[in-house]
Amino acid sequence: FDVVDLIHVKRDRGVLSTEQINWLIDAYTRGFVADEQMSAMTMAIFLNGMERREIRDLTLAMIASGETMDFSGLSKKTTDKHSTGGVGDKITLPLAPLVASFGVAVPQLSGRGLGHTGGTLDKLESIPGWQANIGPARMREILEEVGAVICAAGSGLAPADGKLYSLRDITGTVEAIPLIASSIMSKKIAEGTSALVLDVKFGSGAFLKDIEQSRELARTMVELGVDAGVATSALLTNMNVPLGLAIGNANEVRESVEVLAGGGPSDVRALTVALAREMLAHAGLPDADVEAALGDGRAMDTWRAMITAQGGDPGAALPVPRETHVVMAPRSGVLVEQQALPFGIAAWRLGAGRARKQDPVQHAAGIDLHAKPGDLVTEGQPLFTLNTDEPERFARAIEALDGAYRIGDAGDDIVTGGPLIAERIG
Numbered sequence: 001f002d003v004v005d006l007i008h009v010k011r012d013r014g015v016l017s018t019e020q021i022n023w024l025i026d027a028y029t030r031g032f033v034a035d036e037q038m039s040a041m042t043m044a045i046f047l048n049g050m051e052r053r054e055i056r057d058l059t060l061a062m063i064a065s066g067e068t069m070d071f072s073g074l075s076k077k078t079t080d081k082h083s084t085g086g087v088g089d090k091i092t093l094p095l096a097p098l099v100a101s102f103g104v105a106v107p108q109l110s111g112r113g114l115g116h117t118g119g120t121l122d123k124l125e126s127i128p129g130w131q132a133n134i135g136p137a138r139m140r141e142i143l144e145e146v147g148a149v150i151c152a153a154g155s156g157l158a159p160a161d162g163k164l165y166s167l168r169d170i171t172g173t174v175e176a177i178p179l180i181a182s183s184i185m186s187k188k189i190a191e192g193t194s195a196l197v198l199d200v201k202f203g204s205g206a207f208l209k210d211i212e213q214s215r216e217l218a219r220t221m222v223e224l225g226v227d228a229g230v231a232t233s234a235l236l237t238n239m240n241v242p243l244g245l246a247i248g249n250a251n252e253v254r255e256s257v258e259v260l261a262g263g264g265p266s267d268v269r270a271l272t273v274a275l276a277r278e279m280l281a282h283a284g285l286p287d288a289d290v291e292a293a294l295g296d297g298r299a300m301d302t303w304r305a306m307i308t309a310q311g312g313d314p315g316a317a318l319p320v321p322r323e324t325h326v327v328m329a330p331r332s333g334v335l336v337e338q339q340a341l342p343f344g345i346a347a348w349r350l351g352a353g354r355a356r357k358q359d360p361v362q363h364a365a366g367i368d369l370h371a372k373p374g375d376l377v378t379e380g381q382p383l384f385t386l387n388t389d390e391p392e393r394f395a396r397a398i399e400a401l402d403g404a405y406r407i408g409d410a411g412d413d414i415v416t417g418g419p420l421i422a423e424r425i426g
């Protein structure tokens with residue numbers, strides 16, 4: 001094939017054949033199709049979309065670009081979860097050990113944060129000694145012994161996606177449903193899990209804001225999973241308000257440990273429990289008493305074993321920030337609004353996230369919220385605390401928070417954009 005002909009097909013709203021898609025992804029992975037040609041193609045896909053068959057072919061071609069993992073020899077069933085990312089979304093941390101405490105294996109290959117949404121590996125790396133990079137052999141051992149592993153995906157899984165994602169990131173073509181769905185599902189299918197639960201976010205802090213689009217993404221991914229023989233379902237969940245009270249890295253680990261100890265903020269707990277039930281249902285345990293495992297220390301024991309297995313010290317003190325800045329309530333009333341996106345951007349500017357892939361993150365940077373929408377507040381009480389190691393970062397973080405929260409009066413509408421868990425798909 002000639003890549004320019006294929007670009008013409010998509011540019012003119014045509015449909016690519018299976019052979020054309022296979023050729024394109026293989027040639028791009030091997031460097032025979034140039035980045036500028038692939039950028040034209042991703043923009044054409046962004047503008048003109050793809051049919052279901054094309055999306056499936058694209059996903060399979062990306063899986064075929066690299067290695068696949070196989071956990072079928074394991075003595076336990078495997079089930080995984082993927083979130084499309086949000087602000088304060090630390091759910092993987094309590095969820096993986098909680099599910100594993102029921103004898104199910106959770107092979108969670110995670111990423112690092114880019115932009116305002118955090119990365120699970122960045123959070124866990126705030127635990128002294130903890131290692132994200134373990135090989136597949138060690139991963140298997142930990143899955144047998146402990147049940148839960150959260151680690152970095154090797155570059156061998158769906159390398160076409162790695163290349164394509166970096167390109168989309170700098171060409172304004174990230175937010176296309178065929179590209180997002182094939183990107184996420186190629187990695188998850190290549191990882192070899194037999195079941196998958198998707199936490200698809202909508203709202204201001206999500207990467208597709210609109211619930212219609214999130215629903216379409218969820219449906220597309222569930223179909224891709226089921227077609228590939230992976231039992232897949234999705235929850236559409238609300239990302240208009242930050243999840244929990246901690247946004248950052250070390251503080252999110254702290255909050256996760258509270259949930260594992262049977263406490264923690266009610267939204268983090270509720271979402272952890274709902275996703276655990278979904279995952280366990282796929283593993284044949286629809287009646288598992290998930291709340292009990294959080295209450296009686298079973299989930300916490302699995303967390304400690306999981307952290308220890310990857311070199312971490314679950315009892316070690318977590319990093320604390322060098323500088324803090326407390327923002328007080330300017331008046332008494334009810335906190336009626338707290339927007340996820342600006343709080344995510346502020347945490348990022350404080351150093352919790354990175355601007356470029358190669359940048360380090362500050363483990364102690366981020367934001368601790370002291371009130372959630374609906375809470376009564378009194379003038380002068382702390383509303384939230386900004387944390388960083390570099391005080392020159394405060395000004396730009398505070399700038400991001402201009403208009404991000406509002407104190408109203410009793411009886412005013414609380415702006416949350418709907419329930420935490422809006423729909424189940426699958």
Ligand code: URA
Pocket residue numbers: 084165174179180181183184
């Ligand atoms: N996460 C991914 O892995 N890929 C995308 O395209 C978007 C989010």
